[in-house]
Amino acid sequence: MKKVMNVGIGGSGFMIDEDAYYRLNDYLTRFKNGLDSGKESSEVMLDVEQRIAELFKEELRYREEVISLTLVEKVTKRLGFPEGADRSRDFNFDRGYDAYTRPRRVLYRDPDHKKLGGVCSGLAAYFDTDATLCRILFLVAFVCGTLGFWVYMILWVAVPKARTAAEKLEMRGIPVTAENLRKAAQDKFN
Secondary structure (H helix, E strand, C coil), X not given: CCCEEEEEECCEEEEEEHHHHHHHHHHHHHHHHCCCCCHXXXXXXXXXXXXXXXXXXXXXXXXXXXXXXXXHHHHHHHHCCCXXXXXXXXXXXXXXXXXXXXXXXXXXXXXXXXXXXXXXXXXXXXXXXXXXXHHHHHHHHHHHCCHHXXXXXXXXXXXXXXXXXXXXXXXHCCCCCHHHHHHHHHHHHC
């Protein structure tokens, strides 16, 4: 009989069996030891925990299930390790996403490069174009009639803002792996 624990991961509560808990704790400890100490280390750990919680919810589909060792291994394999982390023992993987999994782009408003609401910079990141081009198109649509204004306002209200590092990576179509989260935190502090 296995012991089941209630744990908080990334601000969400989960039920996890004892083996899975120790594996996840070992992963997070090695992950933290592989990071440079400083401000970005705590932010990266918070981002990683939030991403783990998102992946658990995605896999469980909001059912009341106990997180198993298999699920923890699947999630940690998907995240991977940052460069310089201890990858020894039971963690035998090199990259987060396998060859068949492509990251998906998600439409968010971009708070880092916004001029007004972040709609144009978010659309530019989603479609991998220049934000200036998007802004000019909205300006032309606004001058030709009020359609540009209303479309912009609807998108400003309907499209969520990219708040977390994982959402900012998804907005650009970059895989949300441990190394990419670490690089995003480094870029933010530099």
